[in-house]
Structure formats: C-alpha cells, structure tokens
Amino acid sequence: MRRRSLILAAVPAGLVTLSACGADKSDSSKASDKASPSASAAAPSAAPPPKIVDGPLPAITAGAKFGEKPTVAKGPGKPSDQLAVRTVIAGGGKTVAENDYIQADYLAQVWDTARVLTNTYDHKVPLLTQLAQGSTLEGWRYALTGKKVGSRVEFAVPPTWAFGKKGNAQVGVKGTDTLVFVFDIKDSFNANSSAKGKDVPQDGAGVPKVGTNTDGKAPSIDVPKTKPPTKLVSNYVIEGDGPVLAAADTVLVQYKGVIWNTGKEFDSTYGHHTLTSFSLQQVVKGWAQGLTGKKVGSRVVIVVPPSLGYGDSPPSGSGIEKDSTMVFSVDILAKM
Numbered sequence: 001m002r003r004r005s006l007i008l009a010a011v012p013a014g015l016v017t018l019s020a021c022g023a024d025k026s027d028s029s030k031a032s033d034k035a036s037p038s039a040s041a042a043a044p045s046a047a048p049p050p051k052i053v054d055g056p057l058p059a060i061t062a063g064a065k066f067g068e069k070p071t072v073a074k075g076p077g078k079p080s081d082q083l084a085v086r087t088v089i090a091g092g093g094k095t096v097a098e099n100d101y102i103q104a105d106y107l108a109q110v111w112d113t114a115r116v117l118t119n120t121y122d123h124k125v126p127l128l129t130q131l132a133q134g135s136t137l138e139g140w141r142y143a144l145t146g147k148k149v150g151s152r153v154e155f156a157v158p159p160t161w162a163f164g165k166k167g168n169a170q171v172g173v174k175g176t177d178t179l180v181f182v183f184d185i186k187d188s189f190n191a192n193s194s195a196k197g198k199d200v201p202q203d204g205a206g207v208p209k210v211g212t213n214t215d216g217k218a219p220s221i222d223v224p225k226t227k228p229p230t231k232l233v234s235n236y237v238i239e240g241d242g243p244v245l246a247a248a249d250t251v252l253v254q255y256k257g258v259i260w261n262t263g264k265e266f267d268s269t270y271g272h273h274t275l276t277s278f279s280l281q282q283v284v285k286g287w288a289q290g291l292t293g294k295k296v297g298s299r300v301v302i303v304v305p306p307s308l309g310y311g312d313s314p315p316s317g318s319g320i321e322k323d324s325t326m327v328f329s330v331d332i333l334a335k336m
Contacts, residue, residue: 194213
C-alpha cells in the first residue's frame with residue numbers, strides 16, 4: 001500500500017492516477033470524459049498470472065509508426081483466454097520493471113466490435129500509471145513488464161485480467177468482452193529516477209543550497225543559519241527541458257523535505273524507495289504555487305512559509321512543529 005505523503009492537503013492516501021476511458025463518439029475519436037477506470041473497478045487480483053501467448057491479435061491497419069494514433073481492425077475470430085502480446089516496434093530504451101511508472105500513449109477497443117473506448121493520442125496527454133498490483137489493470141501489468149521504452153506493444157486482455165465477469169458499465173465494457181490495447185511506451189520511472197537538465201547557479205542570498213547529484217540518491221539540503229524568508233521561494237537547481245506544469249496537472253516526483261530551523265528531514269521518497277504522484281490541486285499551497293510554471297525534468301528548491309504550509313496545525317506525528325518553515329528539494333519526473 002502506498003504511504004501517505006505529508007505534502008498532501010486533506011486527500012485520501014494512495015492516490016492512483018489513471019487515464020479517462022470514455023467511449024469514442026465519432027470518427028475523429030473524441031473520447032468522452034464521463035468515466036475513468038480505476039484499480040478498484042478492475043478484476044480481483046486473486047486470479048493466477050496469465051500465460052503469455054503470441055496471438056491471435058487484430059491487425060494495425062493505419063498509424064503504424066511509434067507515436068502515431070493506430071487504427072486497429074476487429075478481432076480475428078475467437079480471442080485467446082490467455083494474454084496475447086505482440087511487440088510491434090522494439091524500442092531500445094530502459095526495460096520496464098514491475099512497480100515502475102510508465103508514461104505512454106495508448107488506444108483501447110473492444111475485440112468483437114473494434115469499438116474504441118479511449119485513446120490518448122487525440123488529446124496529446126499521455127497516460128501516467130504504475131505497473132503495480134492494485135494500481136492498474138492486471139493485463140497491463142503482465143503485458144508491459146519487461147518491455148523497453150520506445151516500444152509499441154499490442155495485446156488482448158480477456159475479462160479475467162481486465163474488469164472480470166461484471167465488466168464495467170461506466171466505460172461500456174461487458175463481462176464477456178476481451179479488450180485490445182496498443183501502447184507506445186514513451187518513458188519509465190522508478191526509485192532511481194532523478195532530474196535531467198542543466199545545473200543552475202545557486203547564488204541567491206538566504207536560500208538553501210541543494211545537491212545536484214542525479215544518481216537516484218537523495219540530494220543534500222544546506223539551510224543557511226539565518227531567519228527564513230516570509231514569502232514563498234521556488235528556484236531551479238537543475239532546469240529540465242520538458243513541458244511547463246499547469247496548476248491542475250498531476251505530477252510524478254522524487255522529493256525530500258526538511259525543517260528550516262533544525263535542518264531535520266521529516267519526509268522523503270528516497271528513504272522509502274518509492275515515487276509519489278499527485279494533483280497540484282491536492283497539495284499544500286506552497287507546493288502548488290512553487291511547482292506551477294516549472295518544467296518537467298527539473299529539480300526545484302521550494303521554501304514554504306507557514307502561511308502556505310501547515311501554519312499552526314501540522315499533521316500529528318509528522319515531526320513538524322507549529323509555524324514551521326519547510327524546505328523541499330523536488331525532482332519533477334513527469335506530468336499528466
């Protein structure tokens with residue numbers, strides 16, 4: 001179970017961010033936003049692992065290149081009751097491991113009818129999800145683990161490793177439907193992931209200095225022995241070249257937090273060897289304001305005054321005292 005992060009502001013533990021999965025309603029494949037499949041809607045994880053087989057799988061009739069929206073034919077005859085998987089394009093990037101996060105474009109449709117349920121290509125917003133038990137469809141976890149970044153993978157998931165015998169009425173999936181997916185794996189992330197970019201001079205007076213190592217280990221945070229600033233500080237330590245974060249984005253990060261007055265660490269993803277993802281609308285104000293406008297791939301130092309943090313009501317057992325100024329090093333790995 002994913003631990004609760006201290007940066008979250010009154011939201012349930014275990015945030016799971018999955019792509020919307022509504023029925024396409026036109027030839028232009030404009031996906032509906034009326035429903036989103038979640039881990040809780042998927043089939044129970046008690047099912048034994050599937051056997052990976054070569055087919056059958058429907059043909060991709062258009063959009064054959066990596067990153068292009070594919071057009072997929074109707075399933076040829078009866079689908080396998082196991083997991084049919086085919087690497088259409090073999091990538092040369094990192095190998096995806098179980099429990100990794102992946103960023104990917106994908107299309108989903110029903111085997112029998114070729115009815116498209118959803119795709120990310122039209123919206124140009126890739127999926128960001130973790131290939132972990134209980135976090136996504138089991139069929140995704142089994143089909144994509146072991147594949148390489150840069151690969152296009154087509155696979156067919158029978159109900160056992162999708163939504164089970166009950167199906168999912170919200171997204172128009174019956175309990176007998178086998179689902180066909182095409183995934184273009186754009187990137188993957190794990191506990192060893194770090195910022196990627198250019199080091200930025202840290203010459204601001206009265207601002208903590210943060211280490212620039214990118215080996216997946218926690219960077220140092222050197223807090224000056226001065227009074228903390230009364231306003232929010234958010235500066236690049238390493239500036240990436242990815243897209244700019246908007247206020248409503250969901251992000252995937254590595255981070256470490258310390259108290260200004262003591263330098264004591266109170267929260268970190270590094271010590272738990274796990275990344276965390278969340279919406280910028282669900283975190284303390286200092287985080288939301290400090291990360292909005294920053295680029296993916298960056299490491300940012302954020303100094304959060306009490307008025308934008310926890311003020312006089314810090315979380316119980318957090319080790320954060322009332323009216324504490326918090327200092328964070330944040331690696332922005334991806335956004336959705």
